[in-house]
Amino acid sequence: MTNGTKPANAKRRPDGAALVIAVVLAAIAAVIFWDVSRLTGAAGYSQVGPTSVPYAIGCCLIGLAVWTAVAAWRNDFPEREPQQFGPVVWIVAGLAAQMLLLNVAGFSVATGLLFALTAAGFGRRKLWLTIPVGIVISFAVWAIFAKLLQLSLPSGPLEHLFF
Amino acid sequence: MNTFEFLMQGLLVAAQPMNLLYALIGVTLGTAVGVLPGIGPALTVALLLPVTYKLDPAGSLIMFAGIYYGGMYGGSTTSILLNTPGESASIVTALEGNKMARAGRGGPALATAAIGSFVAGLIATLALAFVAPFIVKVALVFGPREYFALMVLAFVTVSSAFGDSTLRGLTSLFVGLTLAMIGIDQLSGQARLSFGIPDLLDGIEVTTLAVAMFAIGETLYIAAQGDRGPDKVEAVKGSVWMNAADWARSWKPWLRGTAIGFPIGAMPAGGAEIGTFLSYAAEKRMTKHPEEFGNGAIEGVAGPEAANNASAAGTLVPLLTLGLPTTATAAIMLAGFQQYGLQPGPLLFATNPQLVWGLIASLLIANLMLLVLNLPLIGLWVKLLTIPRPWLYAGILLFATLGTIGANPSVFELGMLLAFGLLGYVMRIFGYPIAPVVVGLILGPLAEQQLRRALAISQGDITTLVASPVAVALLLIAAAALIIPLVLRARGRGLVLSQLAASED
Numbered sequence: 001m002t003n004g005t006k007p008a009n010a011k012r013r014p015d016g017a018a019l020v021i022a023v024v025l026a027a028i029a030a031v032i033f034w035d036v037s038r039l040t041g042a043a044g045y046s047q048v049g050p051t052s053v054p055y056a057i058g059c060c061l062i063g064l065a066v067w068t069a070v071a072a073w074r075n076d077f078p079e080r081e082p083q084q085f086g087p088v089v090w091i092v093a094g095l096a097a098q099m100l101l102l103n104v105a106g107f108s109v110a111t112g113l114l115f116a117l118t119a120a121g122f123g124r125r126k127l128w129l130t131i132p133v134g135i136v137i138s139f140a141v142w143a144i145f146a147k148l149l150q151l152s153l154p155s156g157p158l159e160h161l162f163f
Numbered sequence: 164m165n166t167f168e169f170l171m172q173g174l175l176v177a178a179q180p181m182n183l184l185y186a187l188i189g190v191t192l193g194t195a196v197g198v199l200p201g202i203g204p205a206l207t208v209a210l211l212l213p214v215t216y217k218l219d220p221a222g223s224l225i226m227f228a229g230i231y232y233g234g235m236y237g238g239s240t241t242s243i244l245l246n247t248p249g250e251s252a253s254i255v256t257a258l259e260g261n262k263m264a265r266a267g268r269g270g271p272a273l274a275t276a277a278i279g280s281f282v283a284g285l286i287a288t289l290a291l292a293f294v295a296p297f298i299v300k301v302a303l304v305f306g307p308r309e310y311f312a313l314m315v316l317a318f319v320t321v322s323s324a325f326g327d328s329t330l331r332g333l334t335s336l337f338v339g340l341t342l343a344m345i346g347i348d349q350l351s352g353q354a355r356l357s358f359g360i361p362d363l364l365d366g367i368e369v370t371t372l373a374v375a376m377f378a379i380g381e382t383l384y385i386a387a388q389g390d391r392g393p394d395k396v397e398a399v400k401g402s403v404w405m406n407a408a409d410w411a412r413s414w415k416p417w418l419r420g421t422a423i424g425f426p427i428g429a430m431p432a433g434g435a436e437i438g439t440f441l442s443y444a445a446e447k448r449m450t451k452h453p454e455e456f457g458n459g460a461i462e463g464v465a466g467p468e469a470a471n472n473a474s475a476a477g478t479l480v481p482l483l484t485l486g487l488p489t490t491a492t493a494a495i496m497l498a499g500f501q502q503y504g505l506q507p508g509p510l511l512f513a514t515n516p517q518l519v520w521g522l523i524a525s526l527l528i529a530n531l532m533l534l535v536l537n538l539p540l541i542g543l544w545v546k547l548l549t550i551p552r553p554w555l556y557a558g559i560l561l562f563a564t565l566g567t568i569g570a571n572p573s574v575f576e577l578g579m580l581l582a583f584g585l586l587g588y589v590m591r592i593f594g595y596p597i598a599p600v601v602v603g604l605i606l607g608p609l610a611e612q613q614l615r616r617a618l619a620i621s622q623g624d625i626t627t628l629v630a631s632p633v634a635v636a637l638l639l640i641a642a643a644a645l646i647i648p649l650v651l652r653a654r655g656r657g658l659v660l661s662q663l664a665a666s667e668d
Contacts, residue, residue, distance in 0.1 A: 021593065025334065028341060035356050048618040050348040050355060053611045057340050064334050071330055078327070078594045087386035088588070091560070092581065095379070098564060099577040107568065114564065115557040121386045122553035130557075138561060150217050151569035 017080075018072030025065035032058040090121035106156015107146075111138035170292050173520030177528050182225050185218065186525050189226035190532045193233020198240050198544045199555060201385060204475070205491040205598070206377040207234030210559075212370050212499055213566035220503040221518055225525040227499050231492065232284060232529045235475050236537060239276045239468055240544050244269060244397050255439040256471070259456070259463030264397035266459050270541075271405045275413045275461055276468040277537050278405075282414075283421040283469035284530040287476035290425055291483075292523050295512070298484040302509040307617035308628050310485075312637035314610040317487055319641045322599035329649050331595045338586075339603020342367050349608060350615055362575040369498035369605050371567050373491065375580045376597050378563035380587020382556045387588070413465040416446050420469030427470075428477020428489075442470035476526065483507050483519060486609070491598035494605045 036054045071077060094117030101110035115134030116127055124130055135158070142159060145151040155163070176182065192214065196207045211230045215223035243260035256276065263272040305313075322336035323329040345356045346366030357363035405413065423445065424438035446466040447456050456463055481487040486508035488494040500507050505515065512519055537544075550558075567580050587597060614628075621627035629635050 018593070021334075028338075032341065032344075032356065035358075039353055039355065048615050048623060050351045050353045052618075053614065054344055054355060057337060057344065060333075061337055061341070064330070064337060067330050068334065080592055080594075081388065083387040083592060084389045085387065087389070088383050091379075091383055091386055092585070094560070095564070095577070095581045095584065099574055099581065102568065102572070102574065102577065111561055111564065115561055118382070118557040118560045119553035122556055124553040134557065134561075137558075141561065141565060145213075145565065145569065149214065151213060151565075152572060153565070153568055154572045 013075065015072040015075050015077050018077045019069060022065045022069035022072060025061050025068060029058040029061035029065065032061070087121035091118050094118050094121070103154055104156065106159050107142045107153045108135050108139040108158050109156060111141075112136075166293050166296055169296075169516060169520045170524060172517070173522070173524030174527070176221065176517055176521035177225060177525035182222060182521070182525065183528070185222045185226040186229045186529050187532060189229020190233040190529050190536060191229075193230035194237040194240075194533070194537065194544065195233075195547060196230075197234035197237020198547050199237075199550075199559070200241050200245055200548065201381055201556075202234075202559070203238055203377075204231065204234040205373065205495060205601075206381075207237070208492055208495045208499075209370055209373040209377060210562050210566060212495065212502075213569040215499070216502070216569060220505065221521050223503070224499070224518065224522045227496065228522055228526045229529040229532070231475070231496065232280075232472075232526065232533055234492075235472055236277065236280055236533050237544070239280070239471070240273060240537075240541075241548065243272050243276065243464070244545060245548055255443045255467040256464055258443070259460050261397065262457070262459035263461065263464065268459060268461075269397050271409050271461065272459075272464050273541055274405045274538060275409060275465045277534060279413065279417040279420065279465045279469040280472040281530055281534040282417045283424065283471075283473040284476060284533075285527065286418075286421045287425045287428075287473040288523065288526045288530065291429075291476050291479055291526075292520075294429065294480055295484050295523075298480065299509040299512045302485055305485075305509075305633070306631070307613040307620065308631060308634045309637070311610060311613040311617055311628065312634040312641070313485065313487060314606055314613065316637050316641040316644070317481075317489055317606060318599075318603070318610070319644045321489060321602045322596070323645055323648060327594070327652075329645070329652065331593070332599055335590065335595045335597070335599040336603045339600035340607040342372065342600070343604045343607030343611075349612060360575075362573065366608075367579065367604060368567075368570065368576075369495060369501075369601065370570065371576060371580055372583050372604055373495050373498075373601050374563045374566055375583030376587035376590075376600060377491075378559055379580065379584025380591055380597070382560060383584060383588040384591045385552075385556065409461055412452075412461050416442070416462045416466035417469040419445060419449075420466040420471075421473040423466075424470030424473030425477045428474030429480040430477075438470035438474040439467040442466040479526075483511070483522075484509060486511075488602060488605060491601045494598075494601045497605055 032054050036051045036058070039051050094114040097117065098110045098114040101113065112131055112135030115137060116130035119130045119134075120127060139158065139162075142153055142155070143162075146153045146155070146159075147163065177186070192211055193207055196202055196210060197204060202210070208227070208230055212227075215226050218226065239256050239260070242254070242257035243264050245261075260272045260276065263269060318336055322332035341356075343366075345363055347354050347357075347364055354364055420438075420442040423442045427438040427441070443463055443466060446460075446462040447453070450456065450460060450462050452460060452462075475492075478488075478490050478493045481489055482493045482496060484507075486497070486506055488497045497507065505511060505518070564577065564580065567576055570576070590597060590600075617627055618625070629638065
């Protein structure tokens with residue numbers, strides 16, 4: 001709460017994004033309460049069971065949600081850097097592609113795509129170059145970790161071709 | 164047997180050829196990854212955890228010790244040669260170190276950091292070896308309520324005592340505690356917050372969370388800042404060796420830094436990188452060359468760097484003797500123990516002394532290897548710093564997902580990685596600290612177990628928690644650590660606290 005004290009940033013509008021955080025915290029607390037209510041209260045003779053701690057955490061989350069809402073109302077949150085969402089979309093697309101292709105295409109191809117799309121997020125958009133580079137690097141990593149260190153990395157057509 | 168004999172025995176374990184090799188691989192990998200800009204010790208340890216999966220516990224922990232110290236050292240190289248403020252634990256090193264590098268004295272800056280790290284690491288590891296048995300003796304009489312109080316204290320110091328907002332620190336902590344409840348309750352066997360999804364019954368992997376929040380969250384955040392032009396890496400000009408004046412001005416700061424850093428790291432309330440700031444302030448006050456401070460004073464590199472390494476060894480005291488992680492790095496190391504079913508704590512010293520003392524001894528060996536390895540290899544580390552950002556971050560994500568896939572090659576696990584990565588990104592935008600989430604996730608279940616045990620013993624009587632003097636004292640310290648910063652911030656003195664924050668991504 002360092003910068004809410006002096007009117008350096010004099011715009012006294014409630015911080016909408018921070019209010020959303022408060023709502024999300026309250027929602028998490030609601031989910032906890034709902035989930036705990038299903039559990040049979042196997043509290044035993046000590047009145048403490050699997051439900052006690054979740055209840056306590058849920059209550060604390062409600063308290064934090066209220067506190068966050070107050071802070072948002074008073075615009076107590078630090079100033080945020082402007083964000084460019086284009087690169088974020090590239091990288092998230094890369095992670096999603098890897099997740100979906102991993103068991104179909106094998107580690108090298110899926111991770112090669114992640115590699116190329118992350119590089120694209122940082123400005124290297126020549127996918128015809130970065131995808132092959134990514135696949136070669138990923139294959140080398142696969143060979144080292146799956147063969148030498150015996151980590152179980154999923155193999156696909158490409159890996160079967162060589163091993 | 165006394166400590167000395169145990170340590171000798173540990174050295175015998177650590178000096179076996181295979182274990183030496185593991186230590187060597189560990190320090191090399193740790194330094195190489197730690198040098199990369201944007202990767203601090205916590206992420207280094209999380210990224211390299213999968214490398215150790217297939218080793219036996221002793222070999223794995225020895226490699227881990229090397230990775231830990233190597234990562235610490237690599238971070239200081241980054242901050243000296245590449246001025247990235249707020250990048251890792253060694254912000255203070257960047258203050259003077261980067262100025263020295265710009266003035267063409269990068270070599271001596273790196274040398275005093277390396278030798279200072281060695282001196283501090285050596286003394287602090289020996290101190291760890293001699294302090295640990297005493298704490299173990301004390302800890303053996305601790306019951307559930309004392310452990311619970313200790314964990315509450317750790318929660319408070321990790322989340323809210325330092326940093327710039329009590330609210331955001333506590334929120335991060337409770338996000339971690341909520342995630343910790345997912346899965347089967349360890350005492351009653353009931354599934355909580357798993358919504359009938361089998362993949363969630365085992366709970367959330369600490370490494371998945373840490374890698375997602377630190378690696379993916381950080382990558383997304385950096386990418387979203389847009390292209391700010393290439394970072395300027397300072398070339399190392401001239402000799403890397405220190406001259407006589409450098410030595411004369413460095414050795415006292417090394418020792419003072421160690422003396423400041425170790426106790427702060429070793430306190431269960433430690434955690435934050437306060438040691439480096441205190442050491443910097445001390446050197447600034449005691450120096451005979453005050454005009455050089457701010458323009459590249461060697462004392463300003465030597466002291467904080469020694470304090471940094473000493474407190475890194477110090478955090479191993481609560482971790483090994485009490486099973487209490489006080490930093491994100493320590494939390495991930497605890498996860499490393501748990502993958503072998505080992506729970507650090509007083510009992511581990513009794514049941515598995517070879518392992519514990521082998522680990523402590525290999526810290527000494529890793530420390531020596533780093534000194535021998537790093538100064539000659541400095542050219543290689545500088546090359547690593549000049550990797551263009553697209554390739555660098557593409558590679559970071561490759562290895563980040565590799566670890567998760569290696570541990571559990573399932574689409575669901577990768578989906579969690581992505582989800583937590585986005586969470587980490589959003590938390591960064593809003594200025595929420597990351598470390599409390601990780602500590603909350605790993606310490607949450609342990610704290611709950613101790614709390615429920617304590618209450619079961621007292622048949623539900625809550626006053627049992629404050630029925631022992633030790634527990635009361637710990638809880639009072641925790642309350643003070645929560646309330647005093649709140650008051651300070653409300654009075655506008657929060658700036659000091661936010662400067663003391665540990666940012667160790």
